[in-house]
Amino acid sequence: MPEAALLQIDNAERVFGGGRTLFGRRLPAVHAVQGISLDVKKGETLGVVGESGCGKSTLARLIVGLDRPTAGSITFDGRDLVAEARSDPQKLARRVQYVFQDPVASLNPRKTIRSILEAPLRHLLGLDKAARAARLKELMEAVNLAPEFLDRYPHEFSGGQAQRIGIARALAADPELIVLDEPVSALDVSVQAQVLNILDGLKARFGLTYVFISHDLSVVESVSDRVAVMYFGRIAEIGPAKQIFAEPRHPYTHLLLSSAPTPGKRSLIPEDANTELPDPYAPPPGCAFHARCPRGTDTCLAAHPPLEPAPGQPSHLTACYHPIEGAGHA
Amino acid sequence: MSDTAAPAMPARKKRGGGRPSALRLLLNNTLATTGLLVLVLIILIALAAPFLPLPDPDVTAPADRLLRPLADGHLLGTDALGRDILSRLIWGARVSLAVGISATLIAAFFGSLIGLVAGYAGGRVDALLMRGIDMVMAFPYILLALAIVAALGPGLLNALYAIAVVNIPFFARNIRGITIGLSRREFVDAARLSGKSNARILFGEVLPNVLPIIIITMSTTIGWMILETAGLSFLGLGAQPPQADLGSMLGDGRKILFTAPHVSIIPGLMIFVLVMSINLFGDGVRDVLDPRLKSGALTRPVARTAVERARVPERQPHKDNVLDVVDLNTQFHIGSSVYRAVGGVDLHLKQGECLGIVGESGSGKSVTAMSLMGLVPTPPGRITGGAAWLEGEDLFAVSDERIRQLRGADVSHVFQDPLSTLHPLFTVGDQLTEAIMAHRPIKRSDADKRAEELLRLVRITNPTERLKVYPHELSGGMRQRICIAMALANDAKIIIADEPTTALDVTVQAQILSLLDTLRRESNAAILFITHDFGVVSAVCDRVAVMYAGRIVETGRTQDVLENPAHPYTGKLIDCVPVLGQPERRLDAIEGRPPVVDNLPAGCAFADRCPRAQADCRAGEITLSPFGEDRAVRCLHPLERGAAHA
Structure with missing residues (x-):
């Protein structure tokens, strides 16, 4: 794995709302993501995990240029991605692509699969008719769909097939980085496995880099090299997947891991524990997880904990004043 | 893993046959068809006006003034200037139709354009355009039309412009609402990432989805526009004498309403018939094209699923069971196809027990549960067989009132x-x-x-x-x-x-x-x-029942089934779940797709996707047979103990 970072996010922040009304009254603002710093190396898969409302989809939209950060910078392959998204979105789209969560909603119901897949070939690569036909055949073969499907409409497809079309579209422009936003959470388990296997194969075949966003820990564990755990718009823990899953240091990661239902295991979570997220319009001071945290102290309320490396593991960072030391999860 | 066209093709053909085409739906609607026929007739006559043996509508003949209908040579009589009313009526309808349709087209074009741009651009552009529209709407429409005609001078063409302008807000607001919803959809983001420019997205992606709404709005507006034209002409601001137009004919006849009522009643009736036919037809078009109506959301299902049991099981419920379901069959009849969503399910629940029903989407697990209390919508659903005993009471046989109490x-x-x-x-x-x-x-x-x-x-x-x-x-x-x-x-x-x-x-x-x-x-x-x-x-x-294609394929205690699945489907289903802590485990996907329940194969429904399938699997009915304690499996070649995770 080459060491150069393909994507680098530095202190990115995205605020929704805010500003003032005509009469100078402040409008409420929500920090969807704040203080996010991470990098993705060429050829790796970075898994991003978190519950709904933690800002993972906002992060995904920032990376593909569908949205712009209100502060901080994002660099892709040494160039300013934010500036490029504004000045030449097509150039960016040639290198960074996106797979949507809802496979059916991401396909225009009134277009055939052919015209959906041809759009990036025509507008991003400027291929002529013959080249487009050849590439379409290649794409359909890459995602394991029969070429006859090209002339059908999206409603004729099952969720799994539609998601493969979504993947084919992302692949069409031959990008380097693909952001996958919950690509399998709308699918049945049996179909989910099909799509995950296809993604795996494509990555090896085309040398792709993935940012894989999901709320499902077991899926993220099976695909990721590194994992970032997000809570309330910030990174709680980031590091190599093996270490995060074997020795979670942040109490939130630990909670997530012990909550996941697994065949053959009964749940251990007490039914009256607090699962409420803080109010995004009035974020608590210090660590946002404090109210739910069994290890919380007054220190946690004073300031937000910085991301710090675990002893002896420089790549495993945790934003916690009282990390869990050396204990595997139950 | 590869999906060939084969399994999907028959499904598609079935669907085509099952759901009638838009035109057939329209023709099924008697009122809309009547409207269409009348409208076509009027349009044909109006178009043929120059070729029909009609007297010149504008030639006056004071000697023949105010002849009653059925007079010699004048079928509908003559007006105050002796002009033939039939001829004026046909020429007038021609003018009214032309004005109504062209005003609609103009209003639809500009209104939709404003709506599309405002809805898609949002922000300041939206605010600016829509405030402009609001200003137009702030005037009473007839006053505005009068003002426009007053400024431009009376005349048919100016009336047309006035009516078009007055109706632009109607389109703009309608279309903007739809466009806002559409332009936040994921496929628009997807198109942007495919390199499409804003103009291409707006006209290539959004417009095709808005088009049905534009057509619906147009079809319901034309009648209104004709009325408005008639209104302006009636006031003397539209068609100028001697040109005939339904509104001006009505206006001419007004003064002699009591001495010669036919002069005003005939064009009045004509306006009524014309507008009525357009509105009936327009309503029909709306019903066919409106996606909400198409999805069946407005077909009101009855309060309880229809029960049409072909057979009622002989077996009596077991005493220990709170719920005992025997041979439940639920079907959906859509068009000409019959979907066997639940095809003979048996299950039982003891007090305080938890039974899990597991299956992929479309396996019939929800329909099974909804059938019990009659919550499957009818139409198209119906319970066609079996019984469900709740503490000895057959839920499919009790009265509607009793079901209401139980729910x-x-x-x-x-x-x-x-x-x-x-x-x-x-x-x-x-x-x-x-x-x-x-x-x-x-x-x-x-x-x-x-x-x-x-x-x-x-x-x-x-x-x-x-x-x-x-x-x-x-x-x-x-x-x-x-x-x-x-x-x-x-x-x-x-x-x-x-x-x-x-x-x-x-x-x-x-x-x-x-x-x-x-x-x-x-x-x-x-x-x-x-x-x-x-x-x-x-x-x-405590226990689990695995469903596939509307039937239970395996049932048993949760732990037994999870540890030693007997049906190959259960085994595969467990194998494709990623397990926390085992990232190296290769996910074992199930090849192919479940069969469509309107076209189930003979024998085992899973045979086409099963690695263990043999000739006898496809031969005939396979029963759910006992397989150890508290366990049953619908398979001729079940997995052996411990073989599943090999």
Whole structure:
């Protein structure tokens, strides 16, 4: 794995709302993501995990240029991605692509699969008719769909097939980085496995880099090299997947891991524990997880904990004043 | 893993045959067809006006003035200047139609354009355009039309412009609303990432989706436009003499309404017939094109699923079972095809037991559960066989009133999405007390107390305060707790939980599962738990039934089934779940897709995807046969013990 970072996010922040009304009254603002710093190396898969409302989809939209950060910078392959998204979105789209969560909603119901897949070939690569036909055949073969499907409409497809079309579209422009936003959470388990296997194969075949966003820990564990755990718009823990899953240091990661239902295991979570997220319009001071945290102290309320490396593991960072030391999860 | 065209093709053809085409739907509507026929007739006559043997409509003949209808040479009589009314009527209809249609086209074009741009661009552009539209709408429309005609001078063409301008806001607002919704959709983002420019997205992606709405709006507007043209002409601002137009004819006849009523009544009737036919036809077009009507959302299903049982099972229910379902068959009849959603399901629940029904989407697990209390919509659903005994009472044979009493009392439901289950306009307290008071005659204050108890039961802190909040003020987990409290409100014997945790986050899901587990032990209610997730099943269920293509293929104690699946489908289904802590495990996908339930193969429905399938699997009916203690499997070549995870 080459060491150069393909994507680098530095202190990115995205605020929704805010500003003032005509009469100078402040409008409420929500920090969807704040203080996010991470990098993705060429050829790796970075898994991003978190519950709904933690800002993972906002992060995904920032990376593909569908949205712009209100502060901080994002660099892709040494160039300013934010500036490029504004000045030449097509150039960016040639290198960074996106797979949507809802496979059916991401396909225009009134277009055939052919015209959906041809759009990036025509507008991003400027291929002529013959080249487009050849590439379409290649794409359909890459995602394991029969070429006859090209002339059908999206409603004729099952969720799994539609998601493969979504993947084919992302692949069409031959990008380097693909952001996958919950690509399998709308699918049945049996179909989910099909799509995950296809993604795996494509990555090896085309040398792709993935940012894989999901709320499902077991899926993220099976695909990721590194994992970032997000809570309330910030990174709680980031590091190599093996270490995060074997020795979670942040109490939130630990909670997530012990909550996941697994065949053959009964749940251990007490039914009256607090699962409420803080109010995004009035974020608590210090660590946002404090109210739910069994290890919380007054220190946690004073300031937000910085991301710090675990002893002896420089790549495993945790934003916690009282990390869990050396204990595997139950 | 590869999907060839073969399995999907027949499904598509079936669907084509099952759902009638737009034109056939339109022709099924008698009123719309009548409207269309009348309209076509009027248009044909109007178009043929120059070729018909009609007297010149503008030639006056004072000698023949005010002849009654059926007079010699003048079928509909003559007007005050002796002009032939029939001829003027046909030429007038021609003018009115032309003006109405062209005004509609102009208004539709500019209105839709404004609406599309405003809705898509949003922000300042939207504000600017829509405030402009608001200003046009602030004037009474007829006043505005009068002002425009006054400024431009009377004349048919100016009237046309005036009417078009007045109707632009109508289109703009309609189309803007739709466009706003569409341009926030994912496919628009996808098109942007495909390199399409804004103009291409607007006209290539959004417009095709808006087009049906534009057509619907046009079809309902033309009639209105013709009326408005007639109105302006009636006031003398439209067609100028001697040109005939339905409105001006009406205006001419007004002064002699009592001496020669036919001069005004005939064009009045003509306007009525013309506008009526257009409106009837327009309504028909709307019904066919409106996606909401198409999805069947407005076909009102009856309060309980129709029961048309071909056979009623002989077997009597077992005494120990709270619920005993035998040979349940539920079908959907759509067009000419019959979907066998549930094809002979047997299941039973003892007191306090939790049975999990597992299956992929479309396996019939939800329809099975919905059939019990008659919640499958009819049309198109109907129960065609079997029986469901709730403590010895056949649910398919009891009266509608009895079912109503049982719903929410003895048998209650918890659904997947608590936000759509709870009513957004009432506080959770109101909804809980309503659920309680619907089933027992108690005072409001007692019901309030009971509601508080229920919230405490589902571990909601400070219940008195929480009763006063609205559903949107609660988190997803809290809302689902409210739904569970509601299900427990009347000491349910059976709770049917249909994917109750699928929409929740993992930490919340874990809590709701333990809550359900504790509650059923406390209240001794049996749970029918529907899910697609084997992880969730093992968290709460005592027994599990695996469904495939409308039938149970394997059933047994949860642990037995999970550890030693006997049906190859169960084995595959377990193998394709990623397990935490085993990232190296290769996910074993199930090849192909489940069969469509309107075209089930003979024998085993899973045979086409099964690695163990042999010739006898496809030969005929395979029964659910006992397989060890408390265990049954519908397979001729079941997996051996321990073979599944090899």
